Amino acid sequence: MALVESETPELGSKAPDFSLPATDGETYALDDFSDADVLVVMFICNHCPYVKAVLDRLVDLGRTWDDDEVAFVAISSNDAERYPDDSFENMAQLAKELEFPFPYLYDESQEVARAYRAACTPDFFAYDDERALAYAGRLDDNWKEPEKVEKRDLHDAITALLQGERPDEDQTPSMGCSIKWKQ
Helix, strand or coil: CCEEECCCCCCCCECCCCEEEECCCCEEEHHHHCCCCEEEEEECCCCCHHHHHHHHHHHHHHCCCCCCCEEEEEEECCCCCCCHHHCHHHHHHHHHHCCCCCCEEECCCCHHHHHHCCCEECEEEEECCCCEEEEEECCCCCCCCHHHCCCCHHHHHHHHHHCCCCCCCCCCCCEEEECCCCC
């Protein structure tokens, strides 16, 4: 497991469109989240230890706000042939087991991850009501020990957006396992 930091796209850039199958049997596109004031796009997967360490926090965060305030969507873009733990079937099992309060989408072609410039799992992007990028960075300041978290970066960025403010532009990149690109 190689530690990789995310590549931060330019703040203000528009959210790339997508249309992807989800573990709940539906297909979701960017427009399906248009009613929410804030959209959080999370690139995660099943097997990454960095993701596993924060999954409970992601589920809790996803339950913090109503869907009309903040919409969350999780996307797995890993090569499931080389990493079978990240198969669509295993994604569905994880989403059901942890009762994800957000859709879990599969980006088999990896085109969506490339469009968002996602580099690692987990990787987080928060968009304002115009779907302009306002935050690209880490979840918090302690991925490994939740009891020692002192700064909840993503939560704070969402809160700022809901209050009509811009998140601090000094954003710490997310870090985790590299996205498992197809060869």
